[in-house]
Amino acid sequence: MINGETKVYGIIGNPVGHSLSPLMHNAAFREKKLNCVYVPFPVSDVSQVVNAVRCLKIQGLSVTAPFKESIIPLLDECDESSRKIGAVNTVKFNGVKVLGINTDWIGAVRAIERKISLKDKKCVVIGAGGAARALVFGLKKWGVSLIVVNRNVSRGEKIAREFFTDFAPLDRIEELSCDVLINATPVGMFPREGETLVPKSWLKGSMLVMDMVYRPRMTKLIRNALEKGCEVVEGLEMLLEQGIAQFEWWTGEKAPRESMARAIGLT
Ligand code: NAP
Numbered sequence: 001m002i003n004g005e006t007k008v009y010g011i012i013g014n015p016v017g018h019s020l021s022p023l024m025h026n027a028a029f030r031e032k033k034l035n036c037v038y039v040p041f042p043v044s045d046v047s048q049v050v051n052a053v054r055c056l057k058i059q060g061l062s063v064t065a066p067f068k069e070s071i072i073p074l075l076d077e078c079d080e081s082s083r084k085i086g087a088v089n090t091v092k093f094n095g096v097k098v099l100g101i102n103t104d105w106i107g108a109v110r111a112i113e114r115k116i117s118l119k120d121k122k123c124v125v126i127g128a129g130g131a132a133r134a135l136v137f138g139l140k141k142w143g144v145s146l147i148v149v150n151r152n153v154s155r156g157e158k159i160a161r162e163f164f165t166d167f168a169p170l171d172r173i174e175e176l177s178c179d180v181l182i183n184a185t186p187v188g189m190f191p192r193e194g195e196t197l198v199p200k201s202w203l204k205g206s207m208l209v210m211d212m213v214y215r216p217r218m219t220k221l222i223r224n225a226l227e228k229g230c231e232v233v234e235g236l237e238m239l240l241e242q243g244i245a246q247f248e249w250w251t252g253e254k255a256p257r258e259s260m261a262r263a264i265g266l267t
Pocket of ligand 1: 126127129131150151153185186236239
């Protein structure tokens with residue numbers, strides 16, 4: 001029940017109407033019997049957000065596109081990981097300061113590690129945007145060998161230089177081999193769900209294939225991978241893991257995985 005003591009959390013983005021995070025976090029608050037609520041905040045001007053957090057005593061925010069990068073200079077502090085990635089997806093107000101971290105890299109790595117060990121694996125990451133940067137940062141922490149693949153060569157080479165990985169242009173992906181393939185681009189997302197950047201013929205049953213896209217849940221890439229006998233990690237699984245990391249940072253309590261997974265349709 002919402003009352004005078006209720007703590008407010010939310011998500012900022014533009015748009016945010018499609019977000020599954022309100023379902024996921026409100027389910028977690030209910031399960032843990034915390035007097036908290038999580039609401040969507042459609043935002044057009046990010047410059048006012050940090051003042052609003054302080055003024056309205058908003059306890060925590062998820063940050064989604066297009067504000068993950070632009071919120072950084074507005075925060076009082078952000079951790080070293082989010083600074084290296086150049087993106088913050090989680091904000092917390094500790095009563096004095098507005099702090100930022102990035103849980104996308106944690107979510108991506110944990111979602112993969114629940115299926116296979118990343119130790120000694122060779123990974124191909126497609127993309128050079130914010131999601132790819134978080135992923136590459138996380139995979140490098142695990143010490144995997146990594147090739148970044150991107151359509152735009154200079155953008156791809158830039159992230160490869162920055163994170164000390166190899167680079168290959170997208171049109172040469174079929175010359176590569178790997179154990180783990182991750183799509184970190186929006187290709188395959190609703191309403192263009194028939195698209196994939198990865199030729200089905202190149203997929204091998206020994207690969208683990210992850211798609212960060214979660215709308216639709218079964219992307220063309222994931223369907224092709226399942227047909228080839230690959231282990232898969234769906235975008236929803238990453239969404240769940242990054243949400244668990246957010247919940248635990250905000251509340252200091254262990255997140256109720258089952259309730260959160262059920263709320264976003266994962267079980
Ligand atoms: P972004 O910045 O828009 O991604 C840009 C990247 O996608 C660039 O590398 C771009 O290549 C590539 N790209 C876009 N359209 C392409 C096309 N038609 N052909 C080839 N490459 C194309 O997006 P983002 O913020 O990094 O996010 C990427 C995806 O991850 C989104 O769908 C997002 O929803 C998802 N995501 C999921 C989670 C989760 O929890 N599951 C978390 C974060 C993000 P160029 O450089 O060549 O333009």
